Amino acid sequence: MSLPLEDIRVLDLSRLLPGPFCTLTLADFGADVIKVEDPNVGDYSRWMEPTVNGQSPMFLSLNRNKRSVTLDLKSEKGKKLFKQLVETADILVESFRPGVMERLGLGYEAIKEINPQLIYCAITGYGQTGPYSQYPGHDINYLSYAGVLGQQGEQEGKPVSSAVQIADIGGGAQMATNGILLALFERYKSGKGQFIDISMLDGSLSWLQTVLPNFLATKEESERGQSVLNGGRACYEVYETKDARYLSVGALEPKFWVEFCKTIEREDLIPHLEAPLLQQNKMKVEIQTIIQQRTLQEWLDLFDGVDACVAPILNFGEVIDNPQVVHRQLIKEIYDPNLGKIQQIGIPIKLSNTPGEIRSQAPALGQHNKDILAELGYSAEEIKELSL
CATH class of the missing domain: 3.40.50.10540 (Crotonobetainyl-coa:carnitine coa-transferase; domain 1)
Structure with missing residues (x-):
């Protein structure tokens, strides 16, 4: 070919x-x-x-x-x-x-x-x-x-x-x-x-397509950790689990935020997806308290099949065994004349x-x-x- x-x-x-x-x-x-x-x-x-x-x-x-x-x-x-x-x-x-x-x-x-x-x-x-x-x-x-x-x-x-x-x-x-x-x-x-x-x-x-155009239009600085995609919202954040692992949440759209809030049993947060920064920070603390109550695997089981844009933060050992990574052949096993069988990025x-x-x-x-x-x-x- x-x-x-x-x-x-x-x-x-x-x-x-x-x-x-x-x-x-x-x-x-x-x-x-x-x-x-x-x-x-x-x-x-x-x-x-x-x-x-x-x-x-x-x-x-x-x-x-x-x-x-x-x-x-x-x-x-x-x-x-x-x-x-x-x-x-x-x-x-x-x-x-x-x-x-x-x-x-x-x-x-x-x-x-x-x-x-x-x-x-x-x-x-x-x-x-x-x-x-x-x-x-x-x-x-x-x-x-x-x-x-x-x-x-x-x-x-x-x-x-x-x-x-x-x-x-x-x-x-x-x-x-x-x-x-x-x-x-x-x-x-x-x-x-x-x-x-x-x-x-x-x-x-x-x-910088998600932040610099806004500055060019308004001349208002985007402060670190305060933009929508950079820690400014509770719906787009990393939370620590009971077993010191981490869960990423990317529930930016209303439909995902609704499912996320339902799963953590905080439907009262649904109307506040686009709340001001001060309230967002308050929600983060509340959500962190909830996420801290279960292990990573327990949360993954709860979110299994739920459209909420929630994912585990994996280490490299988990990445190479991840079924999606394996299916896409992103890690390839090849033969090196000096090293024998080795793995490389696909x-x-x-x-x-x-x-x-x-x-x-x-x-x-x-x-x-x-x-x-x-x-x-x-x-x-x-x-x-x-x-x-």
Whole structure:
């Protein structure tokens, strides 16, 4: 069975999370993703703890279905080979600070002379332009500038970081994937590639669709923990159970709120779904007192079959055994030549005719040097002399 991107070649110069997550999606759907890595260190995530038998599970998960070639882009030999790879590529993804590739003589303006059809995607914290373009940063910093972190946390408490990298993945990787596919679609019409400037700050700010438009219209700040979807209502909250577990309640719509209140035997709360903040806080205390009287399983039994948008907060062990997660194949068991049977996160995008698949495991550093050089036309003797 053919895959949607099986005729597309991607050069991936990125490291760690945002770029590799983007190219993982492309690789899962058939693209030939070649990781271009430094000969000495490679992608830093190869060595990130914890490791299992010397291998990082994070690296293995992010870099399956890819190949690895090692090139020193500071050397003339490395640059020459890289340019030859560019001639064969459709897409290039990098995550250096603005200007790094230009200083190497490998920026977009130079590269497009070699391959005008190349789609060049640069993922950075703040974008290629602007007063912050050279600032260093991590996920927590991009979310801070975007205003996202300021919205996370409880009322009158400090901002709380997310357990997942919103800026790296949502603001960076997914925006990059979208941009690449849009540019690829446009290329089919024009025959030309283009430069894609992805800023993790830009992407994170665009996620504020439920709160920022309100501020733009009214200029009234949305205080942390007080918006409808951020702890401002009793119907959309987390409550602790008798056994120190937690129940999430998302009964935003009246029909769900009615069923929730009936189940906890507090029908007197039904008319107060949209009550002012002070009353909402009072209701939260009352509901918490009720939820505290039963264990998580007891509440799940009571809410079984009830349309109230109530769910248990699961730990990872429970997540991977959850029947919905199992049914959707979100955890896949695969074979790794070094580790044997291992589990990895599955493919979340479900295409009916051309679904993605896990075809190979993450490559060792420089594992495909000889294969890729042979594809460029080098003989076995020439490859030996290059000694990559």
